[in-house]
Amino acid sequence: MGDVVNIVLKRLGLGLLTLFVISVIIFGAVEMLPGDIAQAVLGQGATEENVAALREQLGLNDPAPVRYFDWLAGAVVGDFGVSLVSQTSVSEAIAPRFLNTLFLAGYAAVIAVPVAIMLGIVVALLRNTLFDRVANVLTLTSISSPEFFLGYILILYLSVKTGAFPAIAKLSTDMTFLELLDRTFLPALTMVLVVVAHMMRMTRAAIISLLASPYIEMARVKGMPAWKVIVKHALPNAWAPIINVVALNLAYLITGVVLVEVVFVYPGIGQLLVDAVTKRDFPVVQACCLIFAATFILLNLAADVGAILTNPRLRYKK
């Protein structure tokens, strides 16, 4: 097991390095935007003195590297500075929104991952049958449709016409957990529809690619029924690619859901990011981007560790 810890530490180090490079890119990109930030915040009507005063207040007169390291030093301890628009702490603005996003992503993942993997196993078992083709077409359709379109269709049929679920996912603090699940069901379902196809198809492909292996033939001539051949003999060797795709989709659930949040008016981090971009609230934009990058890196690390843990060759040395 010492080796596994070693590998994880190495990957973690590399992840931190990647994150550092990304932070430079994010900062640089915002830096290169045309126009003066103070001018943009204050609008066309602002006087020269006002703009100069704001520049001074924001520290915009310092050279870029100094400002970068100031920002990075704050970010490392969770202080992303002050919002240009609301003049409040960026961290405080982001924290509840990010928790909401995590909740919705978790909700969707808890449904999507087991469903996708089970469907993948079933279609691998029934490969090239009608069921396989129908499942393929349906999931492909759902992955090919834009999220907002899926969202509105679901609203139309599951909310407007039947009234089964609320169309707007507004949250309030006095809701019970069940109410919360009910309120956010439609956005979660939309996201499930978007990510299931990818994971299911990878599960199917990973299993089927192993079916020509000698050990699969061995399991068959040992008298094992088809389902056991797939679940017990193919699946344990197929985890590595499946885990990688699951991690990618989980990252997408966290970072790619802006449209779903807009459609369902859900107070997540995506909406916050869109608002911040339109209002040129750069500290918020930078913080959101950095959080998204960290999410990707962490989930990929988790996928690597998962792939190692499911491979006995790496777990048990000769």
Place this chain on the structure above:
Amino acid sequence: MESKRDVLLEIRDLKIEGYSDEKWIEIVHGIDLTLHRGEVMGLIGESGAGKSTIGLAAMGYARDGCRIASGSVEFDGLELTTTPESDRRALRGSRIAYVAQSAAASFNPAHRLIDQHTETPVHYNIRKRQDSQEDAMELYEKLRLPNPREIGFRYPHQVSGGQLQRAMTAMAMACRPDLIIFDEPTTALDVTTQIEVLLAIRDIVEQYNTAAIYITHDLAVVAQMADTIKVLLKGNEVEESDTRSMLENPQEEYTKSLWAVRSFQRDQKARPTGDAVPVVSVENIDAAYGPVKVLEDVSFDIYAGMTVAVVGESGSGKSTTARCITGLLPPTKGRILFNGEELPADYRKRTKDQLRQAQMIYQMADTALNPKVLISEIIGRPAAFYGGLKGGALKSRVDELLDLIELEPSKYYNRYPPELSGGQKQRIGIARALAADPTFIICDEVTSALDQLVAEGILKLLDRLQKELNLAYMFITHDLATVRSIADEVVVMKQGKVVEQGPKNEMFTPPHHPYTDLLLSSVPEMDPDWLTTVVEERGVDNIGEAANT
């Protein structure tokens, strides 16, 4: 003469079809086979003879893309071709078992050996898990596996090839089947490991009076194992008789040609006298993969026009030595000389001319040739790269090379590797090496993936080319019959060291180094009593891997 009761398996007029190019093609053309309880039948033939397909059909099983077209397979009174799949499956698990060619690939890498062993008996409620585990350990002990009470709890990658093959035989025994199909169970093993597995299989089959079908292409192996032998060719039966009469008095021409195949032997050449400089000199090289040292103080010389065979078991460092010579793996110590001149250790630092002089031919022509590239291009590229040939000159050079390897240029110029047979592909591999106009060629197990008749053709071709072009060969092999037929000098390697070297005739005449002796005496002979004799000489506990340490 025999009562119907004794017949365990009766196959009548079995025809099997395979699916290719969108139609079904018959690959087994009406085979009859009768096997009695406790009898061991050897199925022998070259690749494509249908041995494995027939073996699997005896279990009522056809691979994906194959189907039993007609005929009957009757196992202990039950007609398998008409029985529902679920019943056949139950039979496969418990009463007919299968031992595959490569245990390393046929054990599931994700599960412990003992869990794979107990799977069938537990699934079909034949034994309780505890009981089956206990039984597995007993079988491991009977098959002389080390640490029989512990080895089952390892994963396949933690166990050596010969041990895995015995563990697989134990697994086949888990439900005490009436019939076991052994499909080339020792083909992938070294001779010293093979002898151990052969003995283990023979003993356990005898002990439980299990009937067996033993599939192999190696006559000497089947002679040790089988009571009767059936010879197959392209899905047809050639002949069948009991082992002794088959060996002493084969009837059919084809069988006789198989028996005679190891007759090719060329005269041994002596080293040039005087102050001739060897083409290749390996001087005291050490090499390592990362922290693992794999070669230690390896030295030998190869002179022009001569063949040096490098023999040893897998892991002995034969191929690593080749990688050092070609510069793919720079040695950590020592040097490589070419015509007396030291070569840079790393191939990237060698000149084009130095690279041209040493070429390689690989074991698997299938994977060594790009399937999407025309033959003319495969051979033409090195000719253009090293020789700078273009247009008409290049074409006539490729034609000349195809002539050299005895393939008609007009027929093969515009074809792709997958359209060729195994032997033809290997010839293309040879032509590609020759295209660079080398003085030295490394042949890495070039005949071990080929059938014996085809392999003999390749050896003869290599011999002719050597005479015509005065080539020096380094011939890597684990097959001592090949060494006997073409080598001038032999280098014996073990665990990264050279244990003995010298002219071939000396190496094959006693007294030997003990390890050379072990290698030589482990090669099966065409005498049905050979295995028994060897066991008597060495003792059961001192055979194979045990004797190797």
